Amino acid sequence: MTDTGKYHLPAGSSADDDYDVLVTPESAGWGYSGLRILTLKPGEAHALSTRNSEFLVLPLTGSCTVTTDGKAFELAGRTGVFASTTDFAYLPAESEALISSASGGTFALPAARTGRSSLSARYGPKETVPVELRGAGACSRQVNNYCLPGTFDAEQLLVCEVLTPGSNWSSYPPHKHDETRTDEAGNPVESELEEIYYFQIDGGEHAFGYQRVYGTEDRPIDVLAEVRSGDTVLIPHGWHGPSVAAPGYDLYYLNVMAGPGQDRAWLICDDPAHGWVRTTWDTQDIDDRLPFGENQ
Template identity: 80%
Template sequence: MTNAGKYHLLEGTSADGEYDLLVTPESAGWGYSGLRVLTLQPGETHALSTGDSEYLILPLTGGCTVTAGGEVFELEGRSGVFASVTDFAYLPPTSQAQINSASGGRFALPSARTQRGGLPARYGCKEDVPVELRGAGACSRQVNNYCLPGTFDAEQLLVCEVLTPGGNWSSYPPHKHDEGRPGQESELEEIYYFEISGGERAFGYQRVYGTEERPIDVLAEVRSGDTVLIPHGWHGPSIAAPGYDLYYLNVMAGPGQERAWLICDDPAHGWVRSTWESQDVDDRLPFGIQETNR
């Protein structure tokens, strides 16, 4: 590990010959969540064996064709993460897949280890992706809910994107999901993968801190391509510096028999939610609608 620390992975520190980013349950030191980021040159094909995990193929930039189990999924993709939501593909465990991009692009491959594997490979249409505006005022952000309970079926995997206008805070108030408490909190390992508008000098910040019983202390300056691992503890805020819009991909999975995303706010800061009632949602949201004017 570099001086980025155990939980903050700088761009390239978790790359290998195939992937720009490679986070496995083993490399993260946990049991379920994983993420790969893949760049394909025009006409290039990548072979993926899903093994004991389920995967999404989620275009970040560009489109691709995914072939698996006799199915062919044509993913139109997008020009970039701030431009629009994207279509995607789901692959169950024990799949042998080919990912080909005629024009080239970058693709996120979030994954979750599972022993179930009863779902088929299938296509996720971008028109069916719920886009949610959360918070208000300086806590306004956009959430693209790709693979959450009630939006898209999976065995263990949960995936969404959060887009935060420059100067705003998201993942706030700080919250956690590291205990299995039925109806209150679900135990989930989480990965944050960041991209930031504004070029190579653009930056944001991510905070993670623990409880007395399970300490963790991360304050990371993040740039495009960086990743933060959250095994437990309160996480937030995610801070978009003024002038730089912040994007992060959330990948979550855990041991619970019920696939659920249940969180607990830090009681020291949960009161902030009540202030949103008197504030408007940031008029820079949603992203994509005003893309030509940004």
């Protein structure tokens, strides 16, 4: 029997009165990573208490105003996740914020539980978000690096988006980041991070993709999920990948990561059985369907 039912949350299955998706460290059974998906109708507002976690407010569709600590951040947002990157706001732990939207929209609220709050609420301009084209050939994908080491400061939180053209594979070769390891010289080579994948798929109600997660000998996990728009997959440990975009359907996922490391490192280790695939990219072109939308 697989663990798919435990770690694959189909659209609507983790909703409550306020959120389309609600994943907390408690509901996930781990220590740090969280995600909420908030939909506001035109003119609606939502009060958010961050408590012991830091948050981003990241528009998926639509625009909003984030008011906190006497500041108001106007987020112009976007028409959809395949249209462009977006501006965003950062909220530290122990904050009170109001998220309001005159025209309505859907907003991702990635979160990380943190034991400190040394940063202030800040605005993240769309123009400063690094857009990376990763891989080549059928492994070509686009990565929007919102809140990673070197792109935006946070305490524990790591956030990026991955967009994969139909028929391509991303999150490949399969990799993991579930333990803190160093090499023989003492250099860090892997960091411990819990991860959440939140999916949207272009192409209507029948659009789909696939997500694989599998374990090591001493830490088993076995997930093979057919994913659709609004689905979430939790990755507490193990090798994850590929994320497969079915032919005809472009695949989007939001990655949220956090862990116990105080240096906020994102260090991954490829599955040795498949890491050789990276060497084939040198002789292939990047898929000419990338980048998506306004980033072209």
